[in-house]
Amino acid sequence: MSDRTPSTDTAHVTEAFVALYGARPDGVWAAPGRVNLIGEYTDFNGGFVLPLALPHTALAAVSRRDDGVLRLHSADIDGGVVQLAVDDLAPLTNTSWAAYPAGVVWALREAGHPVTGADIHLTSTVPTGAGLSSSAALEVVTALALNDLYELGLTAPQLAVLAQRAENAFVGVPCGIMDQTAAACCTEGHALHLDTRDLTQRQVPFDLAAHGLQLLVVDTRVKHALGDGAYAERRTGCEAGARALGVTALRDVAYDALPDALETLAASADEAVVRYVRHVVTDNQRVEQVIALLDASDPRAVGPLLTEGHTSLRDDLRVSCAELDLVVESANAAGALGARMTGGGFGGSAVVLTESAMADTVTKSVLAAFAAAGHTAPRVFPAIPSRGAHRVS
Missing domain, CATH: 3.30.70.890 (GHMP kinase, C-terminal domain)
Structure with a gap:
């Protein structure tokens, strides 16, 4: 995972989805890792941060399901397809990688959004364990895909808040809002000045x-x-x-x-x-x-x-x-x-x-x-x- 170069080629992820689930995905989405230029341990203190998105991304091929089944697969982790019932999703019950995308489904449903299942295949070039927010990339790419497929109408900052909720409450990691906001909201050629108290943001040319x-x-x-x-x-x-x-x-x-x-x-x-x-x-x-x-x-x-x-x-x-x-x-x-x-x-x-x-x-x-x-x-x-x-x- 950490040795692969950034790529936006979707052919492989689409082919893998077909091999796993027997049909083409409804779409493919991407969310980046991030590096923070300055402002560390400030985000959970209501302070300021200045991250930028990296070209390294998590890719998700996703199809909607209407039968309450959530199927998750990672090209980067051995273990096959993880199958869960969306009605049974509960915080702190899953300690595997699947908790990150599953937590997003839980957070969306908890917020009242009618997500009834999905088939998801993930792959990522964001280095893991490197402090570059590989987990936030997984969360945000899942949130964006489901937002589009279910036509929820949520904005990028709203998706970031839901992804943070997934990591805080479902996974159990007390992270601040920076990582998810960077993955959701950064723009090319800029660093993101984020006020983590009121979530106002400014794109700073970089x-x-x-x-x-x-x-x-x-x-x-x-x-x-x-x-x-x-x-x-x-x-x-x-x-x-x-x-x-x-x-x-x-x-x-x-x-x-x-x-x-x-x-x-x-x-x-x-x-x-x-x-x-x-x-x-x-x-x-x-x-x-x-x-x-x-x-x-x-x-x-x-x-x-x-x-x-x-x-x-x-x-x-x-x-x-x-x-x-x-x-x-x-x-x-x-x-x-x-x-x-x-x-x-x-x-x-x-x-x-x-x-x-x-x-x-x-x-x-x-x-x-x-x-x-x-x-x-x-x-x-x-x-x-x-x-x-x-x-x-």
Whole structure:
């Protein structure tokens, strides 16, 4: 899955659907993975994020059923067709990959939409376990297909909310809204400025090539067990910080008021909560700074903010790991403009901003550093701002 190149060719997925279910699908849909440029662990705090869609996508060939049967198949996971009854779908009862598309069916039905079943065949080029939202791509592509087939009339932001509901309540992962919104709403050539409190969004032009720049994604190919439960623990800690400060969410703590807020927390809150609050408030500020630089056509100046964000994630949130730190250190030492881990951490991916002319040098430096440290070679590829979820055929 993670080694395949991006593709929008639907012939193979259509042929596989016919082989599985005996008829051609009603259509084929695509939804992308995403990489987040800046704004990490801010989305469940009502804050700001700046993701962009990748050319790597989940493809879904889908046909409608009216008999209450849901059949799911993944080309990327052994195990055959999973058959479920839509009336029997219930949260936290399925721990396999099928929980992600099944959760979308459950969320749609829970919201009152008359989804009576489907045959679905999925395949994806979004790297799994890389912090690039492969699960959100599966959810959003399923939601869009069913929205079209059942003529539900839901907008892309509404589909994102339902997909998040599926992951939160059905799968049991307390993610924020960023991943699903990026998969549903990003546009080609842009990064998405999302206010996760009111879900307003703005497409920010992101044409690095015009400035002689390139954004690289470095997939470390590692996922440390330390990450299990750590996301939820940090979310709980952020919520505790907000309560201690008497605000609805950490979004309400102004950057200029951060010193006083930290002083207040230091007197009563756990030391980890103090660090979490400092990270969230400063990362919200970094999102606004990056957007201002992009609006001013000064993307080179974004680099130091990426590295600053990584330092905060490493030292205050403590969600980095040796491999992610090595990407940042080796890339910057080789002349990159800046770098940071992206996603939930404890493995996964980092982003590196570099001059296009330096991209090969930076890549070779990262690969050499990993080899010298005895790590598995990372996968490095350019982040090309791509289109959000859409019908392919």
